[in-house]
Amino acid sequence: MSGLNPGEDRPENMGERRKAPAPRAKPYRPAWVAACIGLILTGIAAYAVARWERRVTWTEFEGVAATQLIEMQNGVNEYLGRLVTLRALFESANDDVTRSEFEVFGSRLFENHPGVLRVNWLPKVYRKERAEFESEAINDGIPAYHFKSLANGVVSVAPESEFYFPIYFSTERKISPVYGADYSTDPIRWATLERARDSDTVAVSPTRLFKNDNGGAHGVLVAVPVYVKGTSRATIADRRRNLTGFVVGMFDLSQLLQSIRSVTPESAAVVLTAYAPEADGKAESRPDYSSANATARSMQAFEQGQYWSGTLRIGDANWLAKAVPAAGGHLMEHYDRALTVLAAGSAITIFLSVYLGMASRNSRELALANRRVLELAQTDILTGLPNRAFFLEQLKDAGSDPLQLGVFSVLMVDLDRFKNVNDSLGHAAGDALLRQVAVRLRSALRSEDALARLGGDEFAIIQAGQHDQRANSTDLAGRISKLIAEPFQLPGNQVEIGTSIGIAIAPEHGVDREQLLKKADLALYRSKSAGRNCFTVYDEAMSAELEARNTLEGDLRDAIARCLFEVHYQPYFDVETGRRRGAEALVRWRHPVRGLIPPDQFIPLAEETGLIVPLGEWIIRQACDDATLWPADTMVSINLSPVQFKQAELFDVIETTLRNSGLSAERLEIEITESVLLERACENLVFMERLSDLGVSLALDDFGTGYSSLSCLTTFPFDKIKIDKSFMGNLSAQYKSAAIISSIVTLARGLGMSVTAEGVETIEQLDGLKQLGVNFAQGYLLGRPVPTAELEKQPVIFRPRRDAA
Template sequence: MEHDWRLVVLGAVICLLASAVAISLFHRARAAQGRAREIWIGLDAAVGGCGIWATHFVAMLAYDPGIEAGYNIPITLLSLVLAVAILAVGLAVATLDERWRTVAAGGAIVGAGVAAMHYTGMLGLELPARIVWSPGIVASSIAFGSLFGALALVVATRGERFGTVAAATGLLTVAIVSHHFTAMGAVTLVPDPTIVSGGLTVSPRVLSFMTAVAVFAILGLSLIASILDRRAKTELHKQKVVLDTALENMSQGLCMFDADGRIMLFNERYSEMMGRSRMPLQGRLLIDVLQDLHSIGEWDGDPEEFCNALVAEAKAGHSATRIVSRNERAIRVVDQPMKGGGWVATFEDITEWQQAQEQISHMARHDALTNLPNRTLFREQLEKASRLAKRSDQLAVLCLDLDHFKEINDTLGHPIGDALLREVARRLGECVTEHDTVARLGGDEFAIVQFCSNCEPSVVSSLASLVVERIAAPYEIGGHQLVIGVSIGISLAPEDGKDPDELLQKADLALYRAKADGRGTYRFFETGMDARAQARRLLERDLRLALEHDEFEVYYQPIRDVAGGQVVAFEALARWNHSLRGLIAPNNFIPVAEETGLIVPLGEIVLRKACADAAGWPEAVAVAVNLSPVQFKNPNLVSSVKAALQASGLSPDRLELEITESVLLQNSEATLAVLHELRGFGVRISLDDFGTGYSSLSYLRSFPFDKIKIDRSFVTDLATREDSMAIVRAVTGLGKSLGIVTTAEGVETDTQFDLLRQEGCTQAQGYLFSPPRPAADVAKMLRRAPERSVA
């Protein structure tokens, strides 16, 4: 009853205010780290210490002991310092970790700080009386302060909701107030006039001023704390807005889990991708979510096993990547462990990426035009088939090359050629079974791997025959009716080898043999083919060396006028005088030169030598030089002819260039332009092997040839076959009508010569007059008359 209860209420209000600020600052300290935490703890200790000190002395002002009293200044200030210091220690302990025991210990230290401040402040009370303490009540006051202080901080750690904060504030207020009034109940004053106050004392009026200062300090610190707290909350709000914006605008889904597998954070993209938009997720255990999905048939597997595995991986600090399928979409999930437990899972839709990768892989292993396997995939499948084949199984490799495809591609254009290749690919697919593989190796080259279990070798022949028959059937493409053929080379495993490269090589050798045997057929690999291929490679190498070492000579065969018998021209023919093998026949090396493109430099050599030799002959004698179709692909053909004429000084009208119909097949418009250019500066043009092609008459109309040569195949049978005689008669008659010279090749008998003269053939050449001879023998051939004339 010795208290002014108005001041008691004021002290309680001050205590409540200080407690509210202290609890708020305690939350900020727990949320901060490092230096920031230390600042918040110091500020909290200052506010709390001043609040406890102000509460104590306002209550002391409310206390009326009945006698004059004062307060010792140093001890009074020491009580404030003790309150701040011990509170700082208690708060630091309470923020060490999350365990409630640690927080309670810190709260108990805060309660001890309240007791230290109270009893130190009571030591500073100076009045003419002795203070007698009741030990039991003193102990109770300390216990009250520590108990309620511990409860206040433990409750404060439960969260920042209003109810929790209010409860913690009330408990801390109770801790301070209950301690003070309990401690005051332990006081008994015994008057003693002998006790005299010291010099450094302060009156209650001055103390009230000091208390007011402390209250203002509390209010000022509270204002500072409020501003800092507002700034912190504003900054946190900004960060939260930024984080929410980033999360909701991510192309990936994101979900954060704590150490127990509880969902702490997620974005909308995650719930959409995983089909969980219609179910609560925040704060739920992942296992509960998966069990709900499992119960409605939207999750396969054991949820408990799956979640336990994820938690174990996170605790072990292992990251993991997996691919899951949701609503026909492929989703890549990456689980990244967090410090302190838990993990962050990111979810990325990789459906389009997977499709693009599959498309890239398909394009890299398939032909873009026909969508057939390309050489790379074909070889892989051949290797696989070789590994899987048993002893009783048969594996056949068929290499295919289209006949005359290049002529179609050059004359009709690449779009028609591409359409033809696609149609060929379709027909090949119809010829094989599901166990076989058809591939396009490039250009007009295809291949087939035929896998046959426990079957006869004749099955391979049947497939090859079927392919030859189907490919040879006419095609209707772009308004054109096209006819091509196919040549096939076949190798068998294990007879011809087991290695894919060896099987392909031997099938290619067999293909070369099929081409040499007339095309439009198939050939199996035979042992001798390898030797022939090696011989051909050796011949090609020697051919290149021969060009470098100038081993080629030009021989000449006379062409005689049928009516007068004199030599009117010589045909220049290339001869190879090999340094080791001697003279090599043209039919042995000319085809190789044409296939390898070496015919171009070889043709230029023959042309230069022929022009140089002819320049020394009588002016009435011309020289004829053959041009290969390959030479017409050389853009420098016209310039090389001009250069040969200029270097030799030979008149252009003494040079005859002989071409075959195949030259006109490859690109008729461009070829005709070249021929017109050659004809323009005086060179004469002859059409060789007339009658063996398919469009001779149209060519005679499209270009004014100076000469047509009748093929030796007709001249040979002239005396024995009526059809040959009819063809020769028709050609000579055509020549007369068009004013074109006709020359018969391969004349070997007097009978043939007489018949040609009777039909009006203009010129003749052949062994009847002379075989091809070196340039040194030209003078003799010019002087020599025909044998029948001498007779």
């Protein structure tokens, strides 16, 4: 925002200054008039330029301040979201949460989150329970624990009352004096708790700290109500009756806001201060929570009203946020151009030279600004690499570059297991990983090669032409695979990923840029289908496969519209009694030309195209209708696809189907793989609890093949575990498989669940499962998938032949 520096005169301007002034006219009046006009014009121009500079600076400052407030809002939302997550610990647990569980979960949840002074659990304690709670706290290692009154700012023994809300669990050390503090005795704290309870929301209010190791006196209290699991919250009366306690966070808001803003590059350019909401609306009477050290200049700006203001939503309250430019920052008001215009107005000739200089300078700045805008439009902000638009231009230039003679390669690079990093470590870790990947990719390329990020975890490379282009492309792909396979160091974690690469070579595979990208994409798809972490060079067979896939997709759409599918059923039996207890529904496609198509050939395509949703609804309806013809003690099991599981109306579909078919909900079993549960955990839990309340059984399918099975078992209301068939092949030959199955059975019994083993093909496997205590068995030994008519003809009791292989 600085103006023209008088010491930076351009040569042509300096030449203009060396010209002799025009001789004075004999009558002085025209000269004086000209001088007056010149001074007036200079003053007007200087004033206009000053206002323009101030307006531009203020507009830029407003934009930076608004962006900083958005960053601050997002950071605050993350903190509050973590506190709400802690509430889910109490409302989803089947048993009471222990002190150690709370301390571990709470500490890890807010690890590396500055500004969180402590997180507390305040149970609702009735008068008759007081002695019991105080005794249990002392037994848990809280010395001299007793309920404390905070009335009038004086800490004393809490008097007798109908109920209390004391700090029972806390992330503070066990010797901390905060334990036992009864929030119902402090009017401010109690009003906040009541507001959270009655509105079932996150309530926030500033408060004086009871204890702060950093010496501060002001804090922010955040209260999240916790209700009895499964109870109603529809009315205020319900919420008051079913309240079981509060999760309360005590935040040092200044430190919290500073930590949020410290990660943004523009945070030092503004001083942003938050004020707690007050009924009178006077910010001067409120305590402020500054996110940066205030200076005399910023305090003066606040007092004079020269600030930008916005609203920071914290919980259920709107906080006032004020911002001023930081002293010495680039957002402070500058009047360099105005002073230059004013200095240049001493003479018409000087004014003209300065004007021309400023015009030239402004033109140059505008060109640079336009160039910067163009660069930003063609640059990926996260990695600093060119984006898709710029990459397409580079690809077009590569095909027309006479130095390359039309020979070059396009490499499409996609990261394997990147989604796992985002899901498990968060998007910030994923962004850091992408930046490190970009650095490694740059290191593998020459200066004449081009690298771009197309979006997500997908990158693209244009390798300039060489003697043996195919060999050089595969050599580059191999080096990239090795580079990406090396571990990445992220803050607090080390991760390992792979990469899949597709290669298209010009002019061997064409010269049209869209066709080259399409063919490189096909080769990339082949790499992913081949097991990932590899590279593939395009060949014509891939296009044929794509055409076949498109044909199959069209046939699939037509088959869904014409109901050309069948549901076959594979029975499962009680291992102890040999009686058939149910059957799993498996879809088959009766193609008019290709005959019966197994599901592994069309289910992945249906999931990719979204056709699994109408197909899944048809399977649910057909399976429930068929099951009504079976014996009353026979269940029907239906698998849910991950895509189908995200359908908003899925619960209504199941409920309506049960009602229309007349099948009892207790005879329906829904099988879910743990990969379905990795996203939207809260929504998934609510959906599964609704199914469970309806009477539908829930089974965790393919158990033992993922990495989060134990957490799934303790979080979600499963009734059954289905052991993956991969454990069956080595059951009789290797003791490890038997040991794993035995552990699963013990775990299931402890959680009140049954166990089904899939893939049983021999008598020895069945006998082994019986000895290990498995409840049910399913496999080709017991029965293959058949239509419902054939299933009804089969015996309901399995009697194995011991002479069978």
